[in-house]
Amino acid sequence: MRKGGEMFIFKIIIVVFGLIEIMTNGYYLFGKDKIMKAKLQHRELPEEITILQLKVKVMLMFLSGCLFLITGIASFFEEKEYLLFLALIFFNLYALCEALYYRYWKIFGFFIVSIFMTLIYIFLRS
Structure with a gap:
């Protein structure tokens, strides 16, 4: 794969992840009586x-x-990859706050996965 191809794929994964989160959580949020399916x-x-x-x-x-x-x-389009990094950091902070709030082992797993996403980004940038 040519240089930078891995970052291109990572960006696609981030965009697809965003779309999936919007579609699934939008369905739960805006659908009539769908919030229990979110559980x-x-x-x-x-x-x-x-x-x-x-x-x-x-x-x-x-x-x-x-x-x-x-x-x-x-x-x-803008080669503003720092915005992607900031989004990952905000997501890490959200996952950390959720883990500290619930103090439940599965949520700490979610936090660790979010950290891995950021570490992959850092690895691809270096």
């Missing part, structure tokens, strides 16, 4: 989560999807 997708959350907490999670994941979609597309 099936977000199995990393504790069983005793309230409807309000689930709605907040879905809203934040929807916004994360928007952020990844916008910054991913912008990084293709």
